[in-house]
Amino acid sequence: QSALTQPPSASGSPGQSVTISCTGTSSDVGGYNQVSWYQQHPGKVPKLIIYEVTKRPSGVPDRFSGSKSGNTASLTVSGLQAEDEADYYCSSHGGIGDSDAFYVFGTGTKVTVL
Amino acid sequence: EVQLVESGGGLVQPGGSLRLSCAVSGFSLSSREMNWVRQAPGRGLEWVSYTSSTSSATFYAESVKGRFTISRDNAKNSLYLQMNSLRVEDTAIYYCAREMMLTPGDALDLWGQGTMVTVSS
Numbered sequence: 001q002s003a004l005t006q007p008p009s010a011s012g013s014p015g016q017s018v019t020i021s022c023t024g025t026s027s028d029v030g031g032y033n034q035v036s037w038y039q040q041h042p043g044k045v046p047k048l049i050i051y052e053v054t055k056r057p058s059g060v061p062d063r064f065s066g067s068k069s070g071n072t073a074s075l076t077v078s079g080l081q082a083e084d085e086a087d088y089y090c091s092s093h094g095g096i097g098d099s100d101a102f103y104v105f106g107t108g109t110k111v112t113v114l
Numbered sequence: 115e116v117q118l119v120e121s122g123g124g125l126v127q128p129g130g131s132l133r134l135s136c137a138v139s140g141f142s143l144s145s146r147e148m149n150w151v152r153q154a155p156g157r158g159l160e161w162v163s164y165t166s167s168t169s170s171a172t173f174y175a176e177s178v179k180g181r182f183t184i185s186r187d188n189a190k191n192s193l194y195l196q197m198n199s200l201r202v203e204d205t206a207i208y209y210c211a212r213e214m215m216l217t218p219g220d221a222l223d224l225w226g227q228g229t230m231v232t233v234s235s
Contacts, residue, residue, distance in 0.1 A: 036221035100173075
């Protein structure tokens with residue numbers, strides 16, 4: 001399975017919204033409601049911010065929201081703040097077959113707060 | 115404190131071997147599925163391997179299949195990754211990551227700080 005496709009970069013001014021797409025196939029994003037999103041600041045460890053397409057772990061602000069339509073998932077960050085500047089990765093379960101990848105990650109999107 | 119601490123990384127020549135360890139604290143490893151995920155310098159995340167809580171099911175990325183082996187010692191609260199026949203392209207930070215306590219494959223809710231593996235002659 002190939003990596004999920006994300007735009008390399010996205011940007012917005014403080015207070016604005018930014019949406020990041022994550023495109024896969026019917027074998028991953030389209031086939032499972034097991035899409036997650038991770039935030040990674042430079043030199044830091046990835047942090048889970050969305051799981052099961054739309055759910056937020058405890059402590060994650062409701063400015064972060066997720067959705068999915070067909071083979072494409074999306075992450076929206078509303079009310080952008082300076083601390084939201086980071087790399088964002090989507091991920092999907094990819095199956096348990098012999099040639100499947102249990103997790104497929106996206107190519108990553110660098111979000112810049114202007 | 116709930117945490118994962120990796121160790122065992124380092125510099126190794128192509129064709130060599132390394133064994134990574136992940137020490138678990140603050141929760142019982144025996145009840146959780148676990149994964150290894152890697153990140154090459156300046157690159158994105160790549161899933162490497164998964165193990166169920168009892169090791170009854172293990173899965174590997176195509177890129178490491180036949181060379182890497184995931185294992186665990188629940189009594190020692192430790193997860194391992196035996197890496198053989200290492201290649202230059204295996205150079206990366208290796209993270210151990212915990213599955214959420216939901217359906218396997220949902221998400222990874224706890225990550226270690228990572229251990230760097232460099233494969234170079």
